[in-house]
Amino acid sequence: MRYLSKLFQPVITIPKNAKIKNTEITCKSQKLLLECGLIRPTGPGLFTILPLARRSLDKLETLIRSCIEAAGGQRMAVPSLTSASLWDKTGRLQEIGPELIKMEDRHGKKYLMAPTHEEAIADLLADVGPLSYKQLPLLLYQIGNKYRDEARPKHGLLRAREFSMMDAYGVHESERCARDVYCAVTEAYNTMFKTLQLPVHRVEAPSGDMGGSLSHEWQLPAPAGEDSVYICSGCAGTSLQGGPCHKCGGETKEVQSIEVGHTFLLGSKYSAALSALCTPSSGPPAPLYMSCYGIGITRLLAASIEALSSDKCLRWPDAIAPYSVCIIGPKEGSREWQTHGIGAISELYQTLKPARPGDVIVDDRHQLTIGKRLMMADRMGYPYIVVIGKAALSNPARYEVYRSCDATASVQLLTTTELLELLSNEDTQRIKINNVA
Amino acid sequence: MRYLSKLFQPVITIPKNAKIKNTEITCKSQKLLLECGLIRPTGPGLFTILPLARRSLDKLETLIRSCIEAAGGQRMAVPSLTSASLWDKTGRLQEIGPELIKMEDRHGKKYLMAPTHEEAIADLLADVGPLSYKQLPLLLYQIGNKYRDEARPKHGLLRAREFSMMDAYGVHESERCARDVYCAVTEAYNTMFKTLQLPVHRVEAPSGDMGGSLSHEWQLPAPAGEDSVYICSGCAGTSLQGGPCHKCGGETKEVQSIEVGHTFLLGSKYSAALSALCTPSSGPPAPLYMSCYGIGITRLLAASIEALSSDKCLRWPDAIAPYSVCIIGPKEGSREWQTHGIGAISELYQTLKPARPGDVIVDDRHQLTIGKRLMMADRMGYPYIVVIGKAALSNPARYEVYRSCDATASVQLLTTTELLELLSNEDTQRIKINNVA
Structure with missing residues (x-):
């Protein structure tokens, strides 16, 4: 039998407006997870995940894995410790600069703790390439910690400096092939959020810095959200911009939300910069077409608690309660x-x-x-x-x-x-x- | 159906005495894992784990978890990014100095990527303490990446700079209580190595820098091993020192071996330095008695391949073949x-x-x-x-x-x-x- 008295669950009561060891309490999930003995801050944006929360993450990881593998995903693992020179080649060392956690090894070589792995994957593909079109598509994914030196980490696990993610990378001959995989991963995400019974909205997003032609954010409405989605009262369509619904012209309403996932067609920005090539069915070798997909695992846990809980009581998706x-x-x-x-x-x-x-x-x-x-x-x-x-x-x-x-x-x-x-x-x-x- | 043609397994043939991208080939497991498309170096002591090896690690992690949980282990997760000041308090910042991967955040605060978590756990226990003797013993474990800036990383996954470990920490009222948990974890290790059908020797070791009164290394005989165990031809007893067997006086033979695990009674070195206290059944609060246990997961995978394979063919413990x-x-x-x-x-x-x-x-x-x-x-x-x-x-x-x-x-x-x-x-x-x- 599993006994509650044997669990390591250091319950505390946090006085109103309290600061706990470097961490201001700014939202419901943070407060409840702390008070119920599920997480514990160790510094700004850094948290120990205690046993009950870790059990919940185990379940969430298992669910994510099963969905992404149904879409053809193969699990692998790229080191977090990444050569800074790779990021220099794609220009992101300068672009994302201050958000990167950087260091030198004992020989003076520059590294960073990766917040995402487009560069590392493109470098791997270059290293083993050129890949024949016959070997494609590939969908490579990993589950592990990512690092981001947030200027102001806040909201507990919603915006931490060390956090767990599932990141997947599609490798394709062309945009057309990439769209098939993009659809399969979209289906995987739908299954996942349906299993969690969470009303997550898939919203078309500007692709921005990532390059490429198509991207979606996956947004969960919740009070502590730093993003907004606009939901149409007529057709229930969603977008990231306000104003009349572009589908039916109906009125839209702004709702605070948390980004829990993304899907991107990247194009060849990373593969071209790092010489990751494909040998197509005809013609000369050309840069691979890449796509990428992410789910913030610790963030999704906190976001679902944020969305479902009352001020006083924790609530979880049934599938991932500890x-x-x-x-x-x-x-x-x-x-x-x-x-x-x-x-x-x-x-x-x-x-x-x-x-x-x-x-x-x-x-x-x-x-x-x-x-x-x-x-x-x-x-x-x-x-x-x-x-x-x-x-x-x-x-x-x-x-x-x-x-x-x-x-x-x-x-x-x-x-x-x-x-x-x-x-x-x-x-x-x-x-x-x-x-x- | 799962098809081999869909697997991402970039097979290569390595010429004799080759250097591959920063990595000299110095042992069998490294050569076979590289040639068979299971790992890929990304820099000195850094490796991408490709899908087949990752599957094997999944199985190994599941086995380790099941064994350590049978001994009462509760999974949790402490951040890798650890405040350098904690390590300063126990003196290990200076002691292990050059092997630590250190950095500053954007505000100039000093951190390190932890190679082990005695400090972080003791700090957590101090933070939630003092713990009552009624809450003890606790056995907290985690599975995740550790970092060590080896001067000369070598032998592939056997001595890497980023590697996966299971590390467990026992929390006790006294040495007597700690010995019970020590026995339970010893039993868990025995079950694990029996399931893997690996002839791992448990050898009493000097406790050295870790403090405490009892420690064992778990050594797997294999040609690329950097350690040695001495096996008695009479009673099959093992030790880390040569000379006549101290049990039966028989002759001992030196065998190269790889340390795949350890068990330590730590005493109160870390809890005293970081004020992690226990309220005993009688008497005033006193520092907790700690123990620690580790299994190098990526190392154990490579070590088992090192021990079982021929020069030409990979061999795995049945339980963890991909x-x-x-x-x-x-x-x-x-x-x-x-x-x-x-x-x-x-x-x-x-x-x-x-x-x-x-x-x-x-x-x-x-x-x-x-x-x-x-x-x-x-x-x-x-x-x-x-x-x-x-x-x-x-x-x-x-x-x-x-x-x-x-x-x-x-x-x-x-x-x-x-x-x-x-x-x-x-x-x-x-x-x-x-x-x-």
Whole structure:
């Protein structure tokens, strides 16, 4: 059994307007994650991810991987420590300058901690190239930490200096081929956000510095968002610019939002600068056509909490809550405790285990009342809270089942059979972790 | 179906004594991983991990996680970007000085990219402390990249400047409590190396700079090893010093080996320097007792290849080979091809899939002879190579099954039923990845 009392979860209460060790509290996700013992700042824009948040990230990573691999993605890993000379060749060493974390090694060679890897991937492709058109398209992705020396990191995990990303790079013969992969990744993102049940808007964006001909931002409406999307009241179309909807002419409304992903057709900006070539079906070798795709993993976690939580209570997409079921047993010394003791808890745990393997946690702080623990579990936002209360003494035993995602739902009294049915029938996809055969 | 022709695997042939882009070839694992298209150097001690090697790392990480969590480990993540002042407080900023990758942020604050996290963990414990003895023991672990500015990085992934590690930190009330966790982690390591079927020796080591009273190195004998273990011909006991065996007095023999893991009782060196306190069951608050545990993940991958491979052919622990089964279909235009066509391959793939979900790869380069592809698959070291040859035309169809881990084993001719039985009966544990429910 997994016991809550064994979890490393340093809960704190933050006074209003407090500063905690270099970090101002400026938004809901930051405050709740700190107070509930899920993250801890170590410096400006730097956070330790504590075990419950790390579990949530595990699930999120597994989901992202499965979606991007369905689109043909192959996982790989490029070093974070990147030669500054590569970025000099594409001009971004100067362009992004102060946002780069730069250093020299013991021999005086210049490096940076990469915020993104277009240069490194183009250099790899040049190194192994020229690639034949027969080997294309490729979709290479990685999951790992990125670095950005933000002038003013803020909003906790929403704008950090070290953060986790999924970044994927498409390698193509031509723009036409790139568009096929672009569509496949778009489909992957749609599946992912649907699984998370998040209303993410895909909005066409100016391609800007990245070069290339097409790009979209993926924006999640949330109060702490630093971006805006304009949603049309008529056709529900979205854009990044205000004014009448360009599709139907309807009125648009500005909504604050958080960018949680992007998709870009890059063209040959990076491949040309770094000589990454393709041997096409006919004609001489030419620079590869590249595309790139990103999901901010730690940011998406915080953004979904920002979008779903109340001021007082954490709420997660069901699929990535740290545990999906929390069992609360009777208080020590109560009538239910005396009748059932600890046995009722382990029996219920064993019953639920096959439906949610590794994903059930027991709040074993039996010295606390059920009410107090229920309040804390609600604040944590476990999707299902199952209480062994008075009705557990009836025959057949019934358990109080609370659904944290739906505050208006009243408590249900369910037998184990009904409870198992509820957990099995849920159409939300669950993400399994810890999976050794 | 997963097709070999779609894999990004830039195979190369390295001339003898070659230097490849900043990297001298000095050992077997480095040469084979480069030649077979599994890694690619990007600079001294820096490597891109290509998709097949990344798959192997996924399996290895899953195994390590499952073992350390069985010992009570809770996954978390501390930033790599670490304030230099923390390391100044424990004296290690000066001690390890030139091996640290150091930088300043845009405000002039000094940081380093951490090679290990004793300071960061002790600082976290101080920040959330004092911890009550009731909350202990804790075993916190993470998996991520570490940084070490080696003067002379060499041997590929065996001594890199950016490398992946599992590092775990035990938090205890006393040395006695720490020893219980130390034993549990020792058991976890034993399980892990047994699953990998690697003859790793646990050798008592001087604790040296780390402080504390007990430490062991975990050494894997291999030719490129920079360490040595002394193995007694009498009792098979091992130590790090030569001379007669201190257990039985027998003769010892020196064997080159690679350190793939360590276990340390640290004592209170870090907790005292950083004021990480414990409130004991009686008496005043005192510094926590810490222990630490590490497994070099990329190093263990390379070390196992170093230990198992021949000069010409890659060999992996079965549990972490990139794919466990490779199917080779008939050559285009052959009699078997004309009779069965592509149908026989997908039929066999579908049959084997339940036994090895996501872990079967098809060499679909049908223009090449079976012999040529068999040679390449053997060089890659897929544990099972299944050839659809002449016997596939008999009734019932029989497949040629090669076992790459056992060069002396002759080819077996098996029906699908026999083949499935072979794959299911194997006692080696397999590690599943890509597991969305």
